[in-house]
Amino acid sequence: xxxxxxxxxxxxxxxxxxxxxxxxxxxVVLRFFFNEGLLWAQEATLYLxxxxxxxxxxxxxxxxxxxxxxxxxxxxxxSLQKTVTLIALALAMVYCVLFFYGSWVYLSKMKLIAIxxxxxxxxKWKAMLCLLIGFALLGLRMITxxxxxxxxxxxxxxxxDEAKESMHLAEEGVEGMPxxxxxxxxxxxx
Numbered sequence: 001x002x003x004x005x006x007x008x009x010x011x012x013x014x015x016x017x018x019x020x021x022x023x024x025x026x027x028v029v030l031r032f033f034f035n036e037g038l039l040w041a042q043e044a045t046l047y048l049x050x051x052x053x054x055x056x057x058x059x060x061x062x063x064x065x066x067x068x069x070x071x072x073x074x075x076x077x078x079s080l081q082k083t084v085t086l087i088a089l090a091l092a093m094v095y096c097v098l099f100f101y102g103s104w105v106y107l108s109k110m111k112l113i114a115i116x117x118x119x120x121x122x123x124k125w126k127a128m129l130c131l132l133i134g135f136a137l138l139g140l141r142m143i144t145x146x147x148x149x150x151x152x153x154x155x156x157x158x159x160x161d162e163a164k165e166s167m168h169l170a171e172e173g174v175e176g177m178p179x180x181x182x183x184x185x186x187x188x189x190x
Contacts, residue, residue: 002144009059009137016052020045040119047117047127054134061141061157068157082149085156089146096139103131 027041060066073084110125117124148154 005137005140006062009055009062013052013056013059016048016055020048020052023048043117043119047130050128051130051134054130055137057134058137058141061138061145064157066157070156073156078155081155085149085154086146088157089142089149093139093142093146096135096142100132100135100139103128103135107132 023038023041023045027038027045030036030038057066073081076084107125107128110128111123115124116122117127120127145154145157149156
């Protein structure tokens with residue numbers, strides 16, 4: 001089930017990215033070269049982006065791609081780090097549940113009154129299902145991370161550690177780039 005979820009997220013995000021990019025490209029070509037445009041392109045791009053962001057948030061949790069400020073938490077003992085992570089996950093789950101519930105109420109009302117999108121003849125609630133799907137996936141990822149923390153497979157969220165990656169690059173020296181500045185008054189040989 002989890003492997004299906006991984007593939008689903010990656011496939012949908014990839015398709016949304018391609019569709020958004022192509023739509024924007026076509027719209028730019030039409031506007032600048034033919035002085036025309038697609039009436040519905042801006043609204044479609046907005047909704048495609050919303051789907052991409054909300055599904056991408058779940059993928060970001062899985063990949064540890066979100067940036068987090070955990071410098072203080074990393075100074076704690078492993079058991080305290082685990083406790084702080086579980087508290088943060090519980091708060092994040094409250095956030096997901098509140099937004100999921102609010103989205104459910106909002107979309108139920110949108111369906112009841114049958115409002116359509118402005119430029120595309122689709123009921124708005126269908127286009128905004130990304131709210132329910134996105135927060136459900138995000139909640140599922142929070143639960144998955146909590147289980148891994150409890151089982152000891154993870155110590156924290158697994159945020160991207162840009163400082164550590166930057167220091168690693170600085171220590172190795174990026175190929176083709178000097179690792180230190182040349183002395184003043186001397187030109188670098190080319």
